[in-house]
Amino acid sequence: MSAVDAKATAAPVERYQAAFDARWQGNDELTALRRAALDRFLSTGFPTQRDEAWKYTNLRRLETRSFTSADASALDAHQPDWLTTTGTRIALVNGHWLPALSSQTAQPPGVTVLTLKQWLQRDPAAVASYLKEHDQLTGNALEQLNLAFFEDGVVVNLADNTILDEPIYIVHQSTTAAAGRMSHPRIVVRAGRNSRATIVEHYLGANETEYFTNSVTRFEVAAGGAIAHFRVQQEAPRAFHIGHIQTRLAKDARYCVHDIQLGASLGRTGITGLLEGAGSHAALFGLFAPMGNQHLDAHTHLDHIAPHTTSEEDYRGIAGGRGRGVFNGKIIVRPDAQKIDSRQSSRNLLLSATAEIDTKPELEIYANDVKCSHGATTGQLDATALFYLRSRGLSESDARAALIRAFAESILSTIDLAPVRAALEKQIDERFKLANEAKA
Amino acid sequence: MLSIKNLHALAGEKQVLHGLDLEVGAGEVHAIMGPNGSGKSTLAQVLAGREGYTVTGGSVTYKGKDLLSLSPEERAREGVFLAFQYPVEIPGVNNVYLLKAGLNAIRKHRGESEMDAFEFLTLVREKMKLMQMDESFLNRGVNEGFSGGEKKRNEILQMAVLEPSLALLDETDSGLDIDALRVVANGVNSLRSPDRAIVLVTHYQRLLDYIEPDHVHVLSGGKIIKSGDKSLALELEKRGYDWVKQEAAA
Ligand SMILES: Nc1ncnc2c1ncn2[C@@H]1O[C@H](COP(=O)(O)OP(=O)(O)OP(=O)(O)O)[C@@H](O)[C@H]1O
């Protein structure tokens, strides 16, 4: 290591310490927790590529920036395009709750939706003990950073046997006021026995603004519960986005996520699923589409702890320009976890010679009565199909867009929330039509 | 309508067409027959503008324009249609999307307005009826999982919707059952008009019983070596190609 490197790695420690001191003082239990989390972050620093889980994603660019805590702010002039307009909407603007933009419909009995701050006001001891239990020992450096700096978030509690028909839509909007700032939103969903809910998370940002979003979303699903999670990352082109999702599944619980990554300059979602109860099932569907100079990383980690647990993963990557994509799928089957069925598929499409997608399945199987399959392919647009479409009158860009859309469709078609599916199909069409025109 | 002069072309690296001449006038139906590997599909692909097929000499004039300088989509929009010998399966792209996008691109090129959804569906339903195709095919992926015969029918459905001026049919009759052959022939005949031309590539007289050609050509060794009227097809059916080849060599 040269002296220059040593200086650069020392810098973030000081910067984040300074940002922390500027924002959080006092000696209450929560601040002490935050401080301890910051210390853990500072002692390890940002993960490096020597860390197996970050092999293909270099955080150097993020590390050299100095972000400070974002303040509450009003919305920029234009309204975001909502992904869905039904159900409850909670808007976090630069990490802070903006009531004016939120719309809370009456919840059926048994459902509580609060902001994290509201929960803190009502019961600070409960929040502190929750955070202690769930974050203190688990969590990587960036999750620690979230614990140190989080401002607000959303807490959803579902009593046993509660069925929520309408989705809970959580919008994370970053505005021009977020330039040079970071936000660390935190979502907590606790689903009781046999309860059911749909959570939509949508990350958006103002063009030309450089900011850092580092979110943590946690699900605890009790026996027989089912959560559908849609996570759409459409941050501004210069943004940094790191998202951590952790789901714990009890007996017969189900979790299904659609992990869609379209925005940000550097983006990553890390999904950890802990299949702790027999009969639990995790289904992970992902689509990431790095274009230009984007780097998008989809990292999944499924831990089959209990026997008779099942998981399926279907990820698709589309990379154009100098875009870089990563899919990493780790599956662990514990020694006592017999009768496991797990299926993983990663398919990738490269639209240019300079685009790249790295895909890495990692299976760690310690039990013997298991069925695990995985497959990965990377290819280009089918020249014969392109010609066929053009021979029917479609322009080259329309023909390419149709084939790209067809590739994405196998993920999009599994989205059973119609407005979200329609919005994403439109996004994909526009994105690749634009990209094709720029290329022509 | 179409004038091919001394056409030389490579398929991949291989010289396949060796100075092919063909004149097709408006309102005419031409049949091209010839041994396997003689270059019939190569000719069709060259006319449609497929990448990987390189013209090394000669010219192709279509409606007074240099066809070879146009992109595949420009050719389609100018009214050239190729029914593929091996139609391509495109999972995830709907049949109905392709029909609509193709038709609207062609209409736009002609300065016509896009069809609204109702007009379009009415048109497509009428053509599907003509092709005796179930409407469920509309929402399936293009040719996805279609049987061999269904694919061929789908090609002719596309042709019927797009209404080209010059239709090139590459072995559309192969793989069709007896009833389907009649349906496909009906579809093709419905397109016949004084301002359209049809070029059929076929191995069998059977199709020509239904679609009567004005001219029959033998393509062998990358050239048209003999032309005649419909009686030539009957003669080929009886006698094979050897005598034509010998005649041409003499
Ligand atoms: N891309 C290619 N690269 C190399 N050779 C090719 C290529 N395409 C075709 N050929 C060869 O060119 C010759 C002509 O092929 P073509 O498909 O035009 O024949 P055809 O007359 O249509 O035959 P058939 O009656 O069997 O359909 C064949 O020998 C074929 O193997």
Ligand SMILES: [Mg+2]
């Ligand atoms: Mg052929």
